[in-house]
Amino acid sequence: xxxxxxxxxxxxxxxxxxxADRLYRSAVDPKQVKYYxxxxxxxxxxxxxxxxxxxxxxxxxxxxxxxMKGYNVLFPIGFDAFGLPAENAAIKRKIHPKKWTYxxxxxxxxQLKSMGAMFDWERVAVSSDPEYYKxxxxxxxxxxxxxxxxxxxxxxxxxxxxxxxxxxxxxxGDDRHCERCQTPVIKKNLDxxxxxxxxxxxxxxxxxxxxxxxxxxxxxxxxxxxxxxAHVVFTTEHGDELPVFTTRPxxxxxxxxxxxxxxxxxxxSITTPEQKAAVDAYVTEAARASDIEREAAEREKTGVFTGxxxxxxxxxxxxxxxxADYVLMTYGSxxxxxxxxxxxxxxxxxxxxxxxxxxxIQPDGEKLDGASMAExxxxxxxxxxxxxxxxxxxxxxxxxxxxxxxxxxxxxxxQGRGHYAVNYRLRDxxxxxxxxxxxxxxxxxxxxxxxxxxxxxxxxxxxPDDIEFTPTGESPLKLHPTWKTVPCxxxxxxxxxxxxxxxxxMCSSWYQYRYLSPxxxxxxxxxxxxxxxxxxxxxTGGIEHATMHLMYTRFFTRAMRxxxxxxxxxxxxxKVQPASMFxxxxxxxxxxxMILGEDGEKMSKSRGNVIDPDNLVAQYGTDxxxxxxxxxxxxxxxxxxxxMGIKGSVRLLNDxxxxxxxxxxxxxxxxxxxxxxxxxxxxxxxxxxxxxIESFSFNTALAAVTELKNLMQKAQKTPLAATPAWDEAVxxxxxxxxxxxxxxxxxxxxRIGGPYSIHQQQWPIYDPAIAAEEEITLPVQIxxxxxxxxxxxxxxxxxxxxxxxxDLEKVKGLLExxxxxxxxxxxxxxxxxxx
RNA sequence: GCCGGAGUGGAGGAACGGAAGACUCGAUGGUCUCAAAAACCAUUGCCCCCUAAAGGCGUGUGGGUUCGAAUCCCACCUCCGGCACCA
Numbered sequence: 001x002x003x004x005x006x007x008x009x010x011x012x013x014x015x016x017x018x019x020a021d022r023l024y025r026s027a028v029d030p031k032q033v034k035y036y037x038x039x040x041x042x043x044x045x046x047x048x049x050x051x052x053x054x055x056x057x058x059x060x061x062x063x064x065x066x067x068m069k070g071y072n073v074l075f076p077i078g079f080d081a082f083g084l085p086a087e088n089a090a091i092k093r094k095i096h097p098k099k100w101t102y103x104x105x106x107x108x109x110x111q112l113k114s115m116g117a118m119f120d121w122e123r124v125a126v127s128s129d130p131e132y133y134k135x136x137x138x139x140x141x142x143x144x145x146x147x148x149x150x151x152x153x154x155x156x157x158x159x160x161x162x163x164x165x166x167x168x169x170x171x172x173g174d175d176r177h178c179e180r181c182q183t184p185v186i187k188k189n190l191d192x193x194x195x196x197x198x199x200x201x202x203x204x205x206x207x208x209x210x211x212x213x214x215x216x217x218x219x220x221x222x223x224x225x226x227x228x229x230a231h232v233v234f235t236t237e238h239g240d241e242l243p244v245f246t247t248r249p250x251x252x253x254x255x256x257x258x259x260x261x262x263x264x265x266x267x268x269s270i271t272t273p274e275q276k277a278a279v280d281a282y283v284t285e286a287a288r289a290s291d292i293e294r295e296a297a298e299r300e301k302t303g304v305f306t307g308x309x310x311x312x313x314x315x316x317x318x319x320x321x322x323x324a325d326y327v328l329m330t331y332g333s334x335x336x337x338x339x340x341x342x343x344x345x346x347x348x349x350x351x352x353x354x355x356x357x358x359x360x361i362q363p364d365g366e367k368l369d370g371a372s373m374a375e376x377x378x379x380x381x382x383x384x385x386x387x388x389x390x391x392x393x394x395x396x397x398x399x400x401x402x403x404x405x406x407x408x409x410x411x412x413x414x415q416g417r418g419h420y421a422v423n424y425r426l427r428d429x430x431x432x433x434x435x436x437x438x439x440x441x442x443x444x445x446x447x448x449x450x451x452x453x454x455x456x457x458x459x460x461x462x463x464p465d466d467i468e469f470t471p472t473g474e475s476p477l478k479l480h481p482t483w484k485t486v487p488c489x490x491x492x493x494x495x496x497x498x499x500x501x502x503x504x505x506m507c508s509s510w511y512q513y514r515y516l517s518p519x520x521x522x523x524x525x526x527x528x529x530x531x532x533x534x535x536x537x538x539x540t541g542g543i544e545h546a547t548m549h550l551m552y553t554r555f556f557t558r559a560m561r562x563x564x565x566x567x568x569x570x571x572x573x574x575k576v577q578p579a580s581m582f583x584x585x586x587x588x589x590x591x592x593x594m595i596l597g598e599d600g601e602k603m604s605k606s607r608g609n610v611i612d613p614d615n616l617v618a619q620y621g622t623d624x625x626x627x628x629x630x631x632x633x634x635x636x637x638x639x640x641x642x643x644m645g646i647k648g649s650v651r652l653l654n655d656x657x658x659x660x661x662x663x664x665x666x667x668x669x670x671x672x673x674x675x676x677x678x679x680x681x682x683x684x685x686x687x688x689x690x691x692x693i694e695s696f697s698f699n700t701a702l703a704a705v706t707e708l709k710n711l712m713q714k715a716q717k718t719p720l721a722a723t724p725a726w727d728e729a730v731x732x733x734x735x736x737x738x739x740x741x742x743x744x745x746x747x748x749x750x751r752i753g754g755p756y757s758i759h760q761q762q763w764p765i766y767d768p769a770i771a772a773e774e775e776i777t778l779p780v781q782i783x784x785x786x787x788x789x790x791x792x793x794x795x796x797x798x799x800x801x802x803x804x805x806x807d808l809e810k811v812k813g814l815l816e817x818x819x820x821x822x823x824x825x826x827x828x829x830x831x832x833x834x835x
Numbered sequence: 836g837c838c839g840g841a842g843u844g845g846a847g848g849a850a851c852g853g854a855a856g857a858c859u860c861g862a863u864g865g866u867c868u869c870a871a872a873a874a875c876c877a878u879u880g881c882c883c884c885c886u887a888a889a890g891g892c893g894u895g896u897g898g899g900u901u902c903g904a905a906u907c908c909c910a911c912c913u914c915c916g917g918c919a920c921c922a
Contacts, residue, residue: 215916218839222918229922246922259922294920301920326920336922344836345920425921546917631859632847639847648859651874700849703858710858779854784903786854824902829853834902 005657007621011743015116023757024118026074028532030572035071036533037063038512038586040541040549044079044104048111050603050641051542053613054595057626058635058698059540060117064739065693067118068763074533076515077112077119079105081128082438082504084162084180090437091469097437098465101128111614116622116742118759125518127507132514133439134460135524136507139556141442141453142563148196151443151451156430158188163473164434165192167503168427169223169548179548193441193500194428197555201226201424204554209580212589219546225425228399230409232418234258234310234337236270236321242310245332245423248342249412250394250404252314253386254360255337256350258321259303262286263329270321272307279304279323286325294325301326301349312337313417315387324349332423340376341368347376360385361394361404429552431503436467436476438501446488446495455489461497475499508549509556512536512585527568534569534577539586542594550589557585590696593638595629600640611641623741624649630698630740652706653744656737659712660730660748668719675725676774681711682729683771686764689736698740705736727752732764780805781832782814790831798825805831 018024039059042052063075086097105126112119125132143149156165159178165188170179177184197204201224207217229247236242242258260267262283271279282304286294293299303324310321326345327336340350340357350357357370363381383392383404389411394404400420412418432441440461442454454461464483467476477483477499488495510524516533517526560566561582571577578587596602597609604610616625627649633639685708692701712729720726730752738745738758749758776794778801779786788810792801802825805811815835822834 213839215839219917222838225918225921227921244922248922299920324920326922328921331921338922343922345922348920423921425918543916634848637841637848642847642860645847645860652859654874699847700858703849706858777854781853781903784901789854822902826853830903832853832902 005654010747011622014743014746024120026120029072032072033576034533035066035073036536037075038536038539041078041080041511044081044101044108046104048108050595050611050613054629055592057629061739062693064118075118076123078125080508081126082507086437114617123515123518125514130460136439137442137459144453146563148559151193153191155187155189156192157185159183159185167430192430192432194430197429198426200555200558201426210584210587213591216546220551223547227423230418231421237309242335243333244335244337249408251339251342251360254339254341254358255312256356256358257319257338258310259324259327259336259338261327261329261334262323262325264334267323270306270308275307279306341370342376342378344376431506432500433503434475435501440501441498443498444495449488449490452490505552509553530569532572535581536586539589543591553585592635595638596640598641623744624653627741631702635696635698655709664722665717667722670719670723674720678729679725679770681708682732683767686766735764779830801825
């Protein structure tokens with residue numbers, strides 16, 4: 001048993017055995033407590049990269065740990081297999097997207113298996129399989145039937161490179177670029193399908209049922225952008241209603257003009273003949289300018305007077321109506337009341353065009369004057385110039401929590417001039433994509449019956465295989481000679497299929513359910529499986545999905561709930577299946593960081609800083625790569641790759657191998673102290689590794705095992721290595737390392753005669769009595785500085801410690817015979833003397 | 836501007852308000868070797884010093900609370916991420 005560590009041989013052998021034994025097959029077992037651990041599913045781009053390893057191997061280690069803790073763990077994997085790269089490959093290299101995708105899946109499955117993770121390979125779900133997308137389409141129809149899906153002609157974001165529209169969430173950055181390909185998007189007016197995610201805005205703002213990182217909660221909250229205020233109806237002199245949304249109804253008396261967005265439908269009709277030329281020119285110019293130009297915050301405001309006037313409903317004042325592009329048609333009603341004294345933007349506009357600035361909130365201690373003030377005052381004060389509301393305090397609080405807002409809103413409601421209102425930044429989810437490689441939208445347009453969903457028994461609407469790609473990138477579904485022509489399901493007359501496919505985020509919004517029973521053909525998932533496994537207990541993945549996938553999937557679960565999809569799900573173990581399981585798909589979320597190239601930049605082929613995991617596995621073995629992923633970084637932060645750093649993991653595993661396989665020394669005299677020191681370290685390590693894995697602190701868990709290993713290494717050739725304490729240490733070290741490095745530990749476990757499989761063993765039990773220190777060294781501080789230390793038995797009482805400390809030569813010297821002012825003894829911690 | 840997060844040795848990173856720098860990499864010196872690699876041993880925050888002892892200084896900056904602060908509070912600075920003419 002002195003052969004050297006040969007990871008490649010060991011890993012292949014155990015992987016084969018595990019697979020043959022179905023060691024990682026997870027099945028419903030009501031007698032056992034379930035644990036659903038989930039890592040974000042990969043897109044089959046061709047090869048597994050370092051990022052996949054970094055995301056998945058710690059996630060796997062934790063799932064393995066939970067299994068050893070006694071949970072029935074489900075840790076599935078699959079592929080988010082629809083998407084544009086497959087089509088790009090088809091156009092560029094004349095490979096059919098299906099062929100390209102499934103070849104990649106095959107290759108990546110091999111790579112994933114090389115990771116040695118505890119994935120249940122019998123639950124693999126692939127979103128481009130007809131068995132899968134049948135149910136993606138079924139959900140679409142359900143949503144349509146429940147009023148959650150609608151088709152609408154509207155100006156939408158279009159990526160000219162990807163040749164498709166995008167959801168608002170998929171447009172990023174100041175230059176409004178495509179999240180996938182970085183190309184700035186353009187606006188197009190198209191007839192598109194939307195999901196009513198806005199209907200769930202408030203529901204989605206409720207994070208009380210989930211333990212998600214504050215960062216994600218903040219990002220989603222930001223994204224939804226809820227603001228409270230009032231809906232107030234202004235009218236033009238000619239009686240046209242001009243409703244506005246304002247968060248500051250308490251400043252209504254300070255409205256000295258109104259502004260409409262250039263796209264506002266009433267602009268043309270209210271403009272007076274004298275102003276028509278100027279307004280037309282302005283509107284035309286605004287339409288030509290891109291959103292990026294228009295939305296640049298630093299840009300100077302421009303606008304044109306329409307010649308028309310509105311009546312302020314609170315005081316019947318006549319105020320001018322302007323058109324300006326700083327007002328957006330997409331938010332609120334596309335028109336605002338302008339209160340220059342208390343709003344920065346209105347102030348800038350008013351000064352430029354010499355419009356009245358009237359103060360209606362006076363702060364304490366200074367006197368604002370509309371004519372002379374240099375900037376708007378958005379702060380707190382008392383209402384003035386506001387009729388019966390004068391003197392009402394206006395605070396910094398938002399919405400009805402602000403007494404001035406509350407008083408005015410209630411009065412508006414009583415008067416019928418307005419009402420409480422909430423506005424959101426969130427837009428409905430645009431899911432139409434003008435692409436081939438996606439799930440076809442299962443809708444048919446009939447000239448007689450209108451829009452008709454494909455009946456359930458005709459699902460899935462299959463993608464045709466006989467397609468042709470043109471270099472223009474136009475969807476082959478549109479160009480297909482016959483595919484889109486079908487009889488209307490209602491009247492049987494010739495009708496036309498929807499040729500758009502669905503946003504692939506739709507597929508990934510419900511994959512955690514499909515994993516439960518990927519073969520199920522009577523429902524999206526088997527009710528028994530759902531009743532046992534739901535919800536996902538622990539989800540892990542990247543932060544980049546905060547306002548896309550992670551928001552969509554929360555919406556999706558709620559929509560499923562409201563469509564009755566969970567009607568036959570009865571939690572088998574309500575203790576671990578919170579009532580929130582029908583609202584929230586994932587109870588806990590943890591975001592890992594990103595692994596960068598050695599140069600500190602994002603890994604990319606063009607930079608040439610890509611580290612290939614296949615090569616590393618070939619060179620060092622899977623266990624070493626896994627170990628390095630988990631020891632060298634804080635998981636939530638990630639960081640640059642260091643090709644030297646992996647040596648640390650190589651040494652750890654070699655040392656572990658050597659310690660376990662070394663011949664035992666002859667028994668002999670063993671110092672009791674040494675024996676207890678080893679047992680103490682062993683038990684302290686159990687606790688540290690346990691606590692660290694639970695808190696995702698994999699690096700410190702491995703550091704703790706390394707400390708144990710270092711201690712054992714020193715004792716390896718002494719008679720201590722022939723004692724039961726040593727055997728306990730060896731067993732413990734292997735069990736603690738099993739989640740991190742599953743193959744080497746399985747091999748060594750077998751060699752020391754442990755029962756197969758180490759991965760089915762119970763997590764070692766930590767005994768606090770053994771872990772407790774017998775002797776402790778206490779630092780002795782004088783005025784907060786450590787001057788000496790004393791070593792005493794752990795149970796020494798305070799008085800004795802105090803006496804010992806004061807008797808120290810060094811302390812006596814520093815006290816110079818004077819009595820100390822104060823002596824603080826913290827048992828087990830330190831002695832602090834104040835002079 | 837608003838909302839999150841982060842600033843600790845040469846690098847990654849440890850530290851329930853109680854010994855700053857665990858563990859790892861790197862570096863330096865040594866052992867082994869014809870040599871190199873590997874392995875092993877030792878040193879490794881900075882200043883002072885031949886060395887050591889003994890000091891002093893050190894967790895982005897400046898204050899504060901405390902016997903005691905990387906950690907708590909206040910005010911800043913820098914970097915990263917999200918949102919932003921959103922009424």
